[in-house]
Amino acid sequence: MARLQVNPTRMELNRMKSKLRTAKRGHKLLKDKRDELMRQFLILVRENKALREKVEEGIRSCNKSFVLARAGMSAEAMNVALMSPKQEVYIETGSRNVMSVDVPVFSVKTRTSDPGDIYSYGYAFTSSDLDGAVKQTAEILPQMLRLAECEKSCQLMAVEIEKTRRRVNALEHVMIPQYEETIKYITMKLDENERSSQVRLMKVKDMMLKEAHGYEDYDKAAVSREKKEEERS
Amino acid sequence: MYKAAVMGDRDSIYGFAAVGLEPHPETDVQKAAAELKELVEGDYAVIYITEELAAGLEKEIIHYSERELPAIILIPGVKGNTGKGMAAVKRSVEQAVGSDIIFNN
Numbered sequence: 221m222a223r224l225q226v227n228p229t230r231m232e233l234n235r236m237k238s239k240l241r242t243a244k245r246g247h248k249l250l251k252d253k254r255d256e257l258m259r260q261f262l263i264l265v266r267e268n269k270a271l272r273e274k275v276e277e278g279i280r281s282c283n284k285s286f287v288l289a290r291a292g293m294s295a296e297a298m299n300v301a302l303m304s305p306k307q308e309v310y311i312e313t314g315s316r317n318v319m320s321v322d323v324p325v326f327s328v329k330t331r332t333s334d335p336g337d338i339y340s341y342g343y344a345f346t347s348s349d350l351d352g353a354v355k356q357t358a359e360i361l362p363q364m365l366r367l368a369e370c371e372k373s374c375q376l377m378a379v380e381i382e383k384t385r386r387r388v389n390a391l392e393h394v395m396i397p398q399y400e401e402t403i404k405y406i407t408m409k410l411d412e413n414e415r416s417s418q419v420r421l422m423k424v425k426d427m428m429l430k431e432a433h434g435y436e437d438y439d440k441a442a443v444s445r446e447k448k449e450e451e452r453s
Numbered sequence: 454m455y456k457a458a459v460m461g462d463r464d465s466i467y468g469f470a471a472v473g474l475e476p477h478p479e480t481d482v483q484k485a486a487a488e489l490k491e492l493v494e495g496d497y498a499v500i501y502i503t504e505e506l507a508a509g510l511e512k513e514i515i516h517y518s519e520r521e522l523p524a525i526i527l528i529p530g531v532k533g534n535t536g537k538g539m540a541a542v543k544r545s546v547e548q549a550v551g552s553d554i555i556f557n558n
Contacts, residue, residue, distance in 0.1 A: 361473075
């Protein structure tokens with residue numbers, strides 16, 4: 221992993237260290253967020269699947285009933301019967317916050333106070349099949365609305381999970397290694413500078429001693445002194 | 454206060470009109486796209502679209518799916534179930550998890 225282009229200074233090192241700390245903390249938080257979102261998403265999506273199966277089955281049988289009803293009466297009579305619906309559905313929306321994703325919550329209101337008030341026609345000119353079909357549709361409606369809520373939540377959460385996953389991966393595989401590499405580079409460089417200045421100082425000291433007392437090296441002088449004492453004794 | 458709309462061919466959606474959803478009969482894809490745009494901008498919380506019609510509007514539907522409202526939900530039409538509705542659920546699972554872990558049984 222490429223390191224960042226920085227000057228190898230102590231200040232830069234501190235800056236990198238604090239960035240790394242932040243990145244690690246963010247990574248942990250985002251990972252937790254992703255895991256929790258995923259858990260909630262899986263619960264919701266299972267419900268979504270079950271609901272959809274139920275609704276699709278319900279709509280299928282509604283359609284069947286409508287086809288039967290249509291067969292039993294003329295198309296004009298049918299159109300007239302359903303031309304001006306009596307009932308109207310209004311939806312109040314709220315929102316629920318799931319791990320910072322705002323998912324919609326629907327509550328249903330109907331125009332007339334009785335939700336069962338669905339027959340927009342007199343019974344004289346329509347077949348009884350139509351009544352059954354309309355009733356079936358009315359029964360499936362709450363489930364359809366719940367499905368809408370559920371499916372929308374799933375979609376929104378899926379988008380958020382994808383985003384979060386990308387962020388987690390970017391932090392884990394790009395940002396954090398990059399900072400670590402950079403920190404390593406700066407520490408190495410600083411250590412190297414430290415050593416080289418140490419050596420330089422020692423060298424300078426030797427030179428100064430030589431100049432002041434005439435001996436080549438302090439240690440060498442000591443050794444020769446010991447030798448002389450040995451000879452004397 | 455939001456409304457709920459249903460789009461598709463006339464036969465598929467008139468049943469829902471009776472129970473209070475707002476019907477928008479449309480079979481032409483181009484007109485449907487314009488109408489869908491209008492509905493999305495309007496006060497609708499839920500828009501049901503028949504799978505048949507939705508097959509031609511895929512791009513628009515995916516485009517609108519990131520908005521909080523309205524929810525665009527596919528329903529089977531009178532000509533039968535094409536499995537597109539389930540495919541939409543499957544798609545969001547794949548988007549979230551990376552692979553399909555719910556429908557592969």
